[in-house]
Amino acid sequence: MNLLSLLIALGFATTIFYKWMKLHKSKRSRLPPGPTTEYPLLGSLPEFVKNKNKPTFRWIHKLMQEMDTEIACIRLGNTHVIPVTSPQLACEFLKKQDSIFASRPDVLSARVPSHGYLATIFSPSGDQWKKMRKVMVAEVLSAANHRWLHPKRCAEADHLVRYVYKQCQNPLKEGLVNVRDAAQHYCGNLIRKLVFNKRFFGPGSGDDGGPGIEEREHVGAVFTILFHLYAFSVADYYPWMEVFDFDGHKRIITEAVNVVRKYHDPEIEKRAEMWRRGVREREEDILDVLVNLKDSQNNNPLLSIHEIKAQLIEITLAGIDNPSNAVEWAMAEMINQPNILAKACEELDRVVGKNRLVQESDLPELNYVKACVKEAFRLHPIAPFNPPHLSTEDTVVGGYFIPKGSHVLLSRPGLGRNPRVWEDPLTYKPERHVADGVSEVMLVDNELRMLSFSTGRRGCPGVLLGSTMATILLARLVQGFSWKTPPNEPRIKLVESRGNMLLAEPLIAQAMPRLEPQVYIEIM
Secondary structure, three states, X not given: OHHHHHHHHHHHHHHHHHHHHHHHHHHHOOOOOOOOOOEOOOEOHHHHHHOOOOOHHHHHHHHHHHHOOOEOOXXXXXXXXXXXXXXXXXXXXXXXXXXXXXXXXXXXXXHOOOOOOOOOOOOOOOHHHHHHHHHHHXXXXXXXXXXXXXXXXXXXXXXXXXXXXXXXXXOOXXXXXXXXXXXHHHHHHHHHHXXXXXXXXXXXXXXXXXXXXHHHHHHHHHHHHHHHOOOOOHHHOOHHHOOOOOOOHHHHHHHHHHHHHHHHXXXXXXXXXXXXXXXXXXXXXXXXXXHHOEOOOOOOEOOOHHHHHHHHHHHHHHHHHHHHHHHHHHHHHHHHOHHHHHHHHHHHHHHOOOOOOOOHHHHHHOHHHHHHHHHHHHHOOOOOEOOOEEOOOOEEEOOEEEOOOOEEEEEHHHHHOXXXXXXXOOOOOHHHHOOOOOOOOOOOOOOOOOOOOOOHHHOOOXXXXXXXXXXXXXXXXXXXXEEEOOOOOOOOOOOEOOOOOOEOOOOEEEEEEOOOHHHHHOOO
16 A cells, blocks of 8 residues: 555656646747737637638748747647748757657648558658658669659650640640640659559540640649648647538548549559459559569568558659749749840750750759759749648757647748848849859758758658659750740739749740751650
């Protein structure tokens, strides 16, 4: 009895001591600055709801500017949301204390497309995440597989030039090209070719080789999912409210995921059955690789059909948005600054010439073209924040107390446009990335002065593929065609969409072939 009493007293004393230490720590290291108006139990949720149409990410950035801070704490319900625009603090979160911030929060918008966290990007830390990340790094996005899939990337780069060339030749279009369409569907075509070994789910649109109804629906659903991922749904902070779906996020994202699955699932199920029956003998794409992975212990399939479906949705989401957005913005900026466009053309003519199309093997020598892509990543990121990092324990960062359970959001525009870091931060200036004798421009910034691809345990395993896609896309457009504004339009309007970070209007530009005629004939 005495021993039991001692254990109870010890447990009670430990609990009291832990709470005292936590309170003492929080007092010694205060929370980051936040809104002056907060409500009991609700925090800033009333302001958050009231500003839903702004949208929320713009409200957060405006709030931080008004407070003149590079880190903030906005309490939504019981959750501390910590947006960050400081590269130094970002490095502390993702590098120095990476082990504490390597998990993800459980939110509806991530749970639905990942089939309940069966894949990599959105999954909380744990065995499933470790398993799927190992698959992605070692089996799907390895350097060997990158080389193996090279012919498919070449085929889609050729198809891009062919498609734009046919737009130029169409007298009804007068050389006007929808660059957003070309960029997004190049990325969509390429991901489908890498994953399913097919450019189109349907017949396409006919003679010009453009996307058909199926591809437009597929890519449209992908962007709908992307624009609602981690989009500050009320249910993210009050899970019991998910059933009411007040902001409609659940319905919207579920419908979009179902559209993507309408095209993915039959392909996956058919392919798995072909391998089961022994009809297919040779691996040709990423889907084949995933279906054939074996458990080293018992030689059974390593991945379930549900894991494969979830992972292929994630690959599709990750592969289409970033390169297409960066190149559309880069083209818009370069058309408005003809000297930049001319300098990129000069580099391509010097390295490649006009008698052949630029290839991936040329990219290491195209530093200025890569700098144009990198500058678009810096100034015009596709997403306002990276996927949130969940703190798994109390800690202190930059002298501020970060409670366990906080959602840490690194701001892409906040980092890339930080005036303390970048001179003239709102000006598109590729030269800033080739200064000081840089031997080769890389699209990543390990010091997190910008976020093209993340770093640390949650760093993007597809850096090589994403960098290659974005650079060859811009290089082919710039090398293959001369570009200018449409007739009677002196400049491209560089206006950001209110609801997301795309150009407010798709980039329409006038294109004209600039290479020797046989170059285009060879890819027809």
